[in-house]
Amino acid sequence: MSLTLRVLAPDKNVFDGSADEVILPSTTGQLGVLPGHISLLTAIDVGVLRVRADGGWNSIALMGGFAEVDSNEVTVLVNNAELGSAIDRGAAETEFQKASSAVANMEGQPASPEKVKAQQLLNEARARMQASKTSD
The missing domain is CATH 2.60.15.10 (F0F1 ATP synthase delta/epsilon subunit, N-terminal)
Known part of the structure; x- marks a missing residue:
């Protein structure tokens, strides 16, 4: 089944x-x-x-x-x-690094829509990177 x-x-x-x-x-x-x-x-x-x-x-x-x-x-x-399998692994890793840097640069700042958006982009980039690594 x-x-x-x-x-x-x-x-x-x-x-x-x-x-x-x-x-x-x-x-x-x-x-x-x-x-x-x-x-x-x-x-x-x-x-x-x-x-x-x-x-x-x-x-x-x-x-x-x-x-x-x-x-x-x-x-x-x-x-x-x-x-x-359709995600370019190198591009996904680069996107993740950029998103990580953006979130790190906002650390210590008060909550804002930009900070929430940056965290969302980081989560999406992490998901794409992880999916690209586990589809072999």
């Missing part, structure tokens, strides 16, 4: 296929889903979704959204997503 996984962004169908196991980056921590999992609805954080299929693991960078598990079907609706 396997799961059916669908990852949908507003402008594209990122993934649609079967999986033996799915690990979701929920807002309350990592959530593993195996066949026969109880039905649930959860918020998805910026992070990396991991998919085990055909004995190997693949990754998808997610930019927040929701996931529903029901009857061995996992549907993930996100703001944006990208297959780890």
Whole structure:
């Protein structure tokens, strides 16, 4: 028995296929889903979704959204997503370094919309970098 996984962004169908196991980056921590999992609805954080299929693991960078598990079907609706295998590893690492520097430069400053935006960009860059490294 396997799961059916669908990852949908507003402008594209990122993934649609079967999986033996799915690990979701929920807002309350990592959530593993195996066949026969109880039905649930959860918020998805910026992070990396991991998919085990055909004995190997693949990754998808997610930019927040929701996931529903029901009857061995996992549907993930996100703001944006990208297959780890489609991410340029060097560009993702450079983007992460830039975002890290921007957040470090704002350390000690009072909370501001710019500081929140910089932290969000750092989280997204981290997810892209991690997904690019785990899709081999």
